[in-house]
Every structure is written in C-alpha cells, then in structure tokens.
Amino acid sequence: MNLDEKSRMPDDAILEAHTRTFSKSESDGDGVLSMPILGMALFTMIFVFGGIYLSKYSGDFHPFVFDPEGEPPSWDVGADGGQQVAVDGEKLYKRNCVACHQADGKGLPGAFPPLVGSRWVRGDPDRMVAIVLNGLTGRIEVAGNTYNSIMTPFSSLLDDEQIAAIATFIRSNPDWGNNADRVSAEQVSAVRASHERSNAWNVEEILELYPLE
Ligand code: HEC
Structure with missing residues (x-):
C-alpha cells in the first residue's frame, strides 16, 4: 500500500x-509534412533541368559526340547578321573521323588506313567525297600497306557543307x-546526286568510277 502510494503519479x-506528448507529435507532424513538399519541388526542378539539359546537349547520344578537346562553336558574323554557323572542317574531322583515322591522320596500322600520304585523298576530290558519303569495304592498298x-x-x-569542309581540311x-x-558543297551535292545507293562502295566499284591518278 505504501509502495502503491509512492508509484502513483499525481493527476x-x-x-x-x-500535453507534452501530443504537442510534440503535432510539431513533428508539421515538420514531416513540410519537408516532402520542399523536397519534391527541388527534385522536380532538378528533373526538369536535367531533361532540358540532356535534350539540348546530349547530341542524340551519337558515339562520336564526346569531344574532349572541343571548343564552343564559332559564329561567322557576316552579311546575314550572324545567322550562318561557320562550318569548321577540323572540328568536324575530330568529331567524325578521328576515332579511326586518328588525330594525326596516320590511321592505325593493320586496322585503319592513313589519310596522310594517301593517293585516295589526292587528285579527284569526288573519290574521297564518295567514300565519306557511302563508306567503303574490301581489300584496299594505302601508302604501301593493305587493309581489308x-x-x-x-x-x-x-550534310554537303560539312563533308565539303572535312574534305577541304x-x-x-x-x-x-x-x-x-x-572542295565546295556543290561538288559534294553533285556526287551525292550522281548515284543512288545506300550500301558501301567496294574497292573495285569506286576505282572504276574514280580511278587513282
Ligand atoms: C569506323 C571507322 C572509320 C571512321 C569513323 C572513318 N573511317 Fe575512313 N576508313 C575506314 C576504313 C576501315 C577504311 C578502309 C576500308 C577498306 O578496308 O576497304 C577507310 C577508308 C577511308 C578512305 C580511303 C583510304 C585512305 O586512307 O585514304 C578515306 C579517304 C577515308 N576513309 C576518309 C574518312 C573520313 C573523311 C572520315 C570522317 C568523315 C572517315 N574516313 C571516317 C574507317 C573509318
């Protein structure tokens, strides 16, 4: 009885x-409720920003799009008030051809032929334009080595202007x-129009149309 008396809490x-318990859980509830709204707003903003960024700069996830030495595009402010983008052959070469023909144009022995010292590149420009347009397959001899x-x-x-710029570079x-x-864009467009094919040239075909000098 003595014990019971002692352990009883006063009313x-x-x-x-x-009161403490309820008011505590109430203020906790407030805190829990307001955080997700802030968090959701933040995440929504990040997702929207990420989506816009990717759609602008992903380059359609093209395998050659990443260019570690890239510079921002240069703008040719001419008579058209700067509407026309200067087509930079060197930059396009780095973006589209370097993976195989290498930055120095010397290719990779046994795998990718060189463009430096290549008879296929010199002479009639239509030959290399046709190769770039449709690709090439078969046994080819370049600067003393064979590739297949x-x-x-x-x-x-x-487009025509870009291929012209690369060929010129x-x-x-x-x-x-x-x-x-x-090499002009008109030349490229003429080569494009002169044949209707979607498959790669083989070496004999291209040599018949555009023999080596
Ligand atoms: C995926 C690798 C690859 C890419 C990218 C590539 N080439 Fe080639 N290129 C080759 C191969 C392989 C050959 C030889 C094909 C054969 O063996 O018949 C070749 C052959 C050539 C030739 C004729 C042979 C020579 O060395 O002169 C030219 C010209 C050429 N490429 C230009 C280009 C240009 C310009 C680009 C960029 C627009 C380019 N190539 C992109 C792999 C590539």
Missing part, C-alpha cells in the same frame, strides 16, 4: 505528460603535306 503530472575492313557511311550524318592541310583547292 496534473499525467496531464502535463500528455569496313568504313561506315556518313551520308545521313553529315584533309586535302589542304599543310601539316599532312597537302595543299589542294577547297
């Missing part, structure tokens, strides 16, 4: 404990021992 203590592999076509990836690059005239 006002019980009331106070309840496949080059992928670029006709749907690059390669054929007029003094570092590669070349100094040919520039």
Whole structure:
C-alpha cells in the first residue's frame, strides 16, 4: 500500500505528460509534412533541368559526340547578321573521323588506313567525297600497306557543307603535306546526286568510277 502510494503519479503530472506528448507529435507532424513538399519541388526542378539539359546537349547520344578537346562553336558574323554557323572542317574531322583515322591522320596500322600520304585523298576530290558519303569495304592498298575492313557511311550524318569542309581540311592541310583547292558543297551535292545507293562502295566499284591518278 505504501509502495502503491509512492508509484502513483499525481493527476496534473499525467496531464502535463500528455500535453507534452501530443504537442510534440503535432510539431513533428508539421515538420514531416513540410519537408516532402520542399523536397519534391527541388527534385522536380532538378528533373526538369536535367531533361532540358540532356535534350539540348546530349547530341542524340551519337558515339562520336564526346569531344574532349572541343571548343564552343564559332559564329561567322557576316552579311546575314550572324545567322550562318561557320562550318569548321577540323572540328568536324575530330568529331567524325578521328576515332579511326586518328588525330594525326596516320590511321592505325593493320586496322585503319592513313589519310596522310594517301593517293585516295589526292587528285579527284569526288573519290574521297564518295567514300565519306557511302563508306567503303574490301581489300584496299594505302601508302604501301593493305587493309581489308569496313568504313561506315556518313551520308545521313553529315550534310554537303560539312563533308565539303572535312574534305577541304584533309586535302589542304599543310601539316599532312597537302595543299589542294577547297572542295565546295556543290561538288559534294553533285556526287551525292550522281548515284543512288545506300550500301558501301567496294574497292573495285569506286576505282572504276574514280580511278587513282
Ligand atoms: C569506323 C571507322 C572509320 C571512321 C569513323 C572513318 N573511317 Fe575512313 N576508313 C575506314 C576504313 C576501315 C577504311 C578502309 C576500308 C577498306 O578496308 O576497304 C577507310 C577508308 C577511308 C578512305 C580511303 C583510304 C585512305 O586512307 O585514304 C578515306 C579517304 C577515308 N576513309 C576518309 C574518312 C573520313 C573523311 C572520315 C570522317 C568523315 C572517315 N574516313 C571516317 C574507317 C573509318
């Protein structure tokens, strides 16, 4: 009886404990409720930003899009008030051809033929334009070595002006021992129009149309 008397809590203590418990859980509830709204707003903003960023800069996830030495595009502010983007052959070469023909244009022995010192690049520009447009397959001899592999076509990836710029960069690059005239977009468009094919050239076909000089 003595024990019972001692362990009993006074009524006002019980009331106070309840008040504390309820008010505590109420303010917790407030905290829990307001955080997700802030968090959701933040995540929504991050997702929206991420979506816009990817759709603008992902480059359709093209395998050659990542260019570690890339620079921002240069703008040719001319008579058209800067509407026209300057087509930079070197940059396009780095983006589209370097994976195989290498930055120095010397290719990889046994796998990818060189563009430096190549008879296929010199002379009639239509030959290399046709190769870039449709790709090439079969046994080919370049600068004393033979290759037997496949080059992928670029006709749907690059427009006439871009292919012209790449051909001009390669054929007029003094570092590669070349100094040919520039190739125009009209020339590329004429080669494109002169044949209707979607498969790669084989070596015999291309040599018949565009023999080596
Ligand atoms: C996927 C690798 C690959 C890419 C990318 C590539 N090529 Fe090629 N290229 C080859 C291969 C392989 C050959 C030889 C094909 C054969 O064996 O018949 C070749 C052959 C050539 C040739 C004729 C042979 C020579 O060395 O002169 C030219 C010109 C050429 N490529 C230019 C280009 C240009 C310009 C680009 C970029 C627009 C390019 N290539 C992109 C793999 C590639």
